[in-house]
Amino acid sequence: MNSTGTTGGKANAGVEATGFEAASAAPEHGIIAGPDSVTPIVLRAMAGGEARLNELMTALVRHLHAFVEETGLTEDEYQRGLGFLAAIGHATGPTKNEAVLLGDILGVSTLVTLQNNAREESATASAVLGPFWRKNAPRMPLGGNIARGDTPGVPLEVNGRVTDAAGKPLAGVDVDVWQASPVGFYENQDPRQPPMNLRGLFTTDADGRFHFKTVRPAGYPVPTDGPCGDLLRAQNRHPYRPAHLHFMLSAPGYRTLVTQVFADDAEGLNRDVVFAVLRSLVGRFEETTNANGEREARLNYDFVMEPGEQSFPIPPIP
Numbered sequence: 001m002n003s004t005g006t007t008g009g010k011a012n013a014g015v016e017a018t019g020f021e022a023a024s025a026a027p028e029h030g031i032i033a034g035p036d037s038v039t040p041i042v043l044r045a046m047a048g049g050e051a052r053l054n055e056l057m058t059a060l061v062r063h064l065h066a067f068v069e070e071t072g073l074t075e076d077e078y079q080r081g082l083g084f085l086a087a088i089g090h091a092t093g094p095t096k097n098e099a100v101l102l103g104d105i106l107g108v109s110t111l112v113t114l115q116n117n118a119r120e121e122s123a124t125a126s127a128v129l130g131p132f133w134r135k136n137a138p139r140m141p142l143g144g145n146i147a148r149g150d151t152p153g154v155p156l157e158v159n160g161r162v163t164d165a166a167g168k169p170l171a172g173v174d175v176d177v178w179q180a181s182p183v184g185f186y187e188n189q190d191p192r193q194p195p196m197n198l199r200g201l202f203t204t205d206a207d208g209r210f211h212f213k214t215v216r217p218a219g220y221p222v223p224t225d226g227p228c229g230d231l232l233r234a235q236n237r238h239p240y241r242p243a244h245l246h247f248m249l250s251a252p253g254y255r256t257l258v259t260q261v262f263a264d265d266a267e268g269l270n271r272d273v274v275f276a277v278l279r280s281l282v283g284r285f286e287e288t289t290n291a292n293g294e295r296e297a298r299l300n301y302d303f304v305m306e307p308g309e310q311s312f313p314i315p316p317i318p
């Protein structure tokens with residue numbers, strides 16, 4: 001082998017460009033003898049590489065092959081499935097992440113989220129990040145209003161306190177909040193809203209408290225103009241989510257808490273298209289009528305964080 005990792009010769013033409021060893025250096029895994037030999041041979045071919053990647057890929061292949069066998073998948077169905085995955089990629093862009101949406105409507109996002117968070121029973125449950133979180137929401141003083149410009153709706157005041165499992169208040173926690181408008185659109189979906197409308201980043205005070213003003217969010221359909229919408233229609237499902245606020249709480253030394261708080265009077269709490277509602281995440285939205293006869297609402301919701309690593313998800317959209 002020469003210094004570039006190739007052995008030269010006709011059989012290895014193009015090897016230099018791929019970064020792989022020559023074919024003759026690769027381990028043998030056998031020749032396919034029929035359908036029953038495919039899975040063991042593929043698994044043998046995947047026996048190398050980093051341990052965790054190996055574990056994930058071998059399990060994925062075992063389950064995928066079992067799925068093909070169990071359903072008797074036809075060639076036509078396979079082609080349509082691959083076309084669907086390609087369409088997921090094509091539908092993903094600067095304002096929409098169809099891949100995140102697919103994970104959400106299949107319940108995979110919720111399963112991964114619940115399996116990895118709130119290991120202490122008293123900790124606040126997590127909920128899916130969803131496809132609409134944006135990094136760099138405007139940092140605002142406590143009490144600030146995240147409804148920018150003209151955002152009509154029922155005024156809502158949100159108060160909360162962040163503690164650890166023992167009830168110790170956590171000061172200096174970043175509370176990132178984002179929500180849909182009173183007609184059910186996130187600002188990046190709706191040209192009528194100013195940039196970063198209904199998004200804000202607050203920091204808890206010495207007593208672990210935060211508060212801010214906004215307007216009541218509405219429930220909304222997830223985007224249905226892409227392949228996920230086609231799938232929902234084909235399955236006779238609906239696309240709706242009950243009204244909620246999204247939160248991401250982060251501080252050094254604590255596991256970042258990504259969650260949602262649902263309005264107790266929201267429609268469809270027990271039929272969320274992305275399966276994010278837990279009973280513990282339903283908050284009481286107290287509505288009153290002020291002296292001018294106008295509706296206004298308050299939400300008090302406290303959060304409990306677990307010790308751990310502060311980390312941030314990959315933003316689904318810029």
Ligand SMILES: [Fe+2]
Binds near residue numbers: 130132179244
């Ligand atoms: Fe949402």
